[in-house]
Every structure is written in C-alpha cells, then in structure tokens.
Amino acid sequence: MKNSKVIRTKFGMSQIEMAICLQIPRSQLAMYENGKRDLPTHALVKLAEMELFLLNYNAQPNKSLPLESEQLQKAIEIFEKHQKKLEFQQLILQKKLDNLQTNYKYNMQLLEFFTEKEEKNPGANPLEKSWIAMMKTTALRNIEANGLHHQAKIKLELQMNIPQDRTDFINNLRISITNS
Known part of the structure; x- marks a missing residue:
C-alpha cells in the first residue's frame, strides 16, 4: 500500500x-x-x-466528466464574449486609423495650398500674410496630431489583434467537448 x-x-x-x-x-x-x-x-x-x-x-482511458464538459462550454462562452469585445475594439481602431489618415491627407493638402499661395503672392498685404501663416501653423499642428507615427502605432495594434488565432482556439475547445 x-x-x-x-x-x-x-x-x-x-x-x-x-x-x-x-x-x-x-x-x-x-x-x-x-x-x-x-x-x-x-x-x-x-x-x-x-x-x-x-x-x-x-x-482508464481519459474520460471526461460532465463537469469538464460544462466548464469547457463556459470557457467557450467566455472566449466568445472576449472575442466579440476584441472585434469591437478592432473596429474602433480601424475607424480611428481611417480618421487619422483622412485628416492627415486633408491637412497636407491645406499646407501645400497655403505654401503655394504664399509663394505666388509675395506682395500680399500684411493681413493676408498673417492669415496664411496662421493657416499654415494650424495645418502643421494638425499634421503632427494625425501624423504617420500615430498611424503606425494604430496599424501595429491592429496587426497584433489577429482574430484567426482566437477563432482556432475556440474551435479546438469545441472539438475537445465533442470528443469527450
């Protein structure tokens, strides 16, 4: 014994x-x-x-108790809820990235427009020159706020949030329940 x-x-x-x-x-x-x-x-x-x-x-061969099946089912439900949350977060990130890219593009166009306007009209009155300078400053500030470094950060977050791995994990859990 x-x-x-x-x-x-x-x-x-x-x-x-x-x-x-x-x-x-x-x-x-x-x-x-x-x-x-x-x-x-x-x-x-x-x-x-x-x-x-x-x-x-x-x-005995590995037999599954009813509790294991229930626990696996609960785990699947938890992972599915978590996956839905992550998919929602991914949609939010994608929307944020789209907004950053759009704002970046618009402000680049605005900056180019006022730079060109400033070059074409060097003898403009002081009021117009100050307005052009103010608009260029605003465009530069918005370009910085929506810059490529912010876009790269969000792209990286999107790439790290791969939904296929989570789906495979949940499917493997389902298979283990049916084999039990």
Missing part, C-alpha cells in the same frame, strides 16, 4: 482533510505518515479504497 501522503497529494487534500476523511485525529495521521504509528483498521480500509480508486482512475 502506498503511503497516505502520496494518496493525499494525488487527491489534493491537506492532512486535516485526510484525517477527517479517515475519521482519525490529525496527529495520528501525521505519526502514520512518519512511520511511527499504525492506523486503525477502519482507516486502513478507507485508505485502501482511495488507493484502489486512484489505480482504476489512472488505468
């Missing part, structure tokens, strides 16, 4: 829980595990039943 400590470990029980299960004091179980004392017959019978169960359980 295996040591009760090995059996206790395989069941994931503490010494107190094992003592309660065997209906003996914890100190008596501790002395038995250290080899200083024997267990009463009724405790040895229960210990033998536990060992026999472990031997039969390990000898």
Whole structure:
C-alpha cells in the first residue's frame, strides 16, 4: 500500500482533510505518515479504497466528466464574449486609423495650398500674410496630431489583434467537448 501522503497529494487534500476523511485525529495521521504509528483498521480500509480508486482512475482511458464538459462550454462562452469585445475594439481602431489618415491627407493638402499661395503672392498685404501663416501653423499642428507615427502605432495594434488565432482556439475547445 502506498503511503497516505502520496494518496493525499494525488487527491489534493491537506492532512486535516485526510484525517477527517479517515475519521482519525490529525496527529495520528501525521505519526502514520512518519512511520511511527499504525492506523486503525477502519482507516486502513478507507485508505485502501482511495488507493484502489486512484489505480482504476489512472488505468482508464481519459474520460471526461460532465463537469469538464460544462466548464469547457463556459470557457467557450467566455472566449466568445472576449472575442466579440476584441472585434469591437478592432473596429474602433480601424475607424480611428481611417480618421487619422483622412485628416492627415486633408491637412497636407491645406499646407501645400497655403505654401503655394504664399509663394505666388509675395506682395500680399500684411493681413493676408498673417492669415496664411496662421493657416499654415494650424495645418502643421494638425499634421503632427494625425501624423504617420500615430498611424503606425494604430496599424501595429491592429496587426497584433489577429482574430484567426482566437477563432482556432475556440474551435479546438469545441472539438475537445465533442470528443469527450
């Protein structure tokens, strides 16, 4: 017969829980595990039943208990909810990227327009020159706010959010449920 400590470990029980299960004091179980004392017959019978169960359980092919199927189903539901959230976040990121690209393009055109206007009309009145300078400054500020570095960051976030891996994971969970 295996040591009760090995059996206790395989069941994931503490010494107190094992003592309660065997209906003996914890100190008596501790002395038995250290080899200083024997267990009463009724405790040895229960210990033998536990060992026999472990031997039969390990000898059988991996059968799934109903709890495992329920837990896998819950895991699938959680992953599907999480996947929907991630897909929504991906849509938000894509929309943000589209807005950045559009604003960047418009402000580049605006900057080019006012730069060209400034070059074509060097003798413009001071009011018009200050207005052109203000519009160029605004365009430059907006180009910086919608710049390529911001676009690259969002593109990277989109690429790191690959939905195919999540879908494959969920499908593998479903397959494991049907095989159980």
